[in-house]
Amino acid sequence: DTAVSQTPKYLVTQMGNDKSIKCEQNLGHDTMYWYKQDSKKFLKIMFSYNNKELIINETVPNRFSPKSPDKAHLNLHINSLELGDSAVYFCASSPRQGGGETQYFGPGTRLLVL
Amino acid sequence: AQSVTQLDSHVSVSEGTPVLLRCNYSSSYSPSLFWYVQHPNKGLQLLLKYTSAATLVKGINGFEAEFKKSETSFHLTKPSAHMSDAAEYFCVVSGSGNTGKLIFGQGTTLQVKP
Numbered sequence: 387d388t389a390v391s392q393t394p395k396y397l398v399t400q401m402g403n404d405k406s407i408k409c410e411q412n413l414g415h416d417t418m419y420w421y422k423q424d425s426k427k428f429l430k431i432m433f434s435y436n437n438k439e440l441i442i443n444e445t446v447p448n449r450f451s452p453k454s455p456d457k458a459h460l461n462l463h464i465n466s467l468e469l470g471d472s473a474v475y476f477c478a479s480s481p482r483q484g485g486g487e488t489q490y491f492g493p494g495t496r497l498l499v500l
Numbered sequence: 501a502q503s504v505t506q507l508d509s510h511v512s513v514s515e516g517t518p519v520l521l522r523c524n525y526s527s528s529y530s531p532s533l534f535w536y537v538q539h540p541n542k543g544l545q546l547l548l549k550y551t552s553a554a555t556l557v558k559g560i561n562g563f564e565a566e567f568k569k570s571e572t573s574f575h576l577t578k579p580s581a582h583m584s585d586a587a588e589y590f591c592v593v594s595g596s597g598n599t600g601k602l603i604f605g606q607g608t609t610l611q612v613k614p
Binding site for chain 1: 531532534536538541542543544545546549551552588590594595597598599600601602604606607
C-alpha cells in the first residue's frame with residue numbers, strides 16, 4: 387500500500403551506461419515530479435508532469451528524459467551516465483498542480499556512477 | 501525570485517529541551533511555505549505548511565511554525581525534543597507561477613543528545 391514507490395532503490399553502474407528509474411503513485415494524484423539530491427543534501431527540482439503533460443523542465447542536461455505513460459507513472463531515463471550524476475533521485479506527487487499543494491515523496495533511488 | 505535560507509546548518513539539543521530551527525524566505529508575492537523532514541536514508545515527509553490562512557501552523561509530532569511577514573521568517577519549533585526527532589529538516593517555499601515548483605533551503609541537521 388506504498389503511496390509513492392520507486393524502483394530500483396539502489397543503482398550502481400559504469401560511466402557511459404544508460405539507465406532508467408521508475409516511479410508509481412497510487413494516490414490518484416494528477417501531478418508528479420522528479421528531484422535530485424546531491425551529496426550535500428541539497429534538493430532541486432528537475433521535472434514535473436501534470437496529467438501526462440510536461441510542466442516544469444529545469445536546466446537539466448538533455449541526457450535526462452522523463453516519460454509519463456499515464457498519470458500514475460513518471461519514469462526517468464538517463465543516457466550516457468557521468469560521474470556527476472551520482473545522487474539520490476526522488477519522485478513525488480501532488481493532488482494537482484499548484485503552489486500550495488502538498489507533495490508526497492517516494493523513498494528515493496540512490497544512483498552511484500563509477 | 502523566490503529563495504529560502506536556513507540560518508543554521510546544524511542544531512544540537514538535549515532530549516526534553518526546546519527545538520528552534522530558523523528559516524528566512526524571500527518572495528515577490530505571498531508564498532506557500534513548508535517544512536519537510538528527512539530521516540536517514542528515507543524520503544521526505546511533510547511536517548506542516550502555511551498557505552495564507554492562520555499564521556501559526558501546527559504540524560505533526562508536536563512541531564509548529566509561525567509565519568511572520570514583517571520578518572520574512574518561518575521558524576520551526578517544538579517544546580520538547582525527542583530522540584526520534586534527529587533528522588534533516590528542510591524549509592521550502594513555493595516558486596513563482598502556479599507550477600508547483602518547490603525551492604528548498606540547504607537543510608538543518610538536528611542532533612538530539614540523550
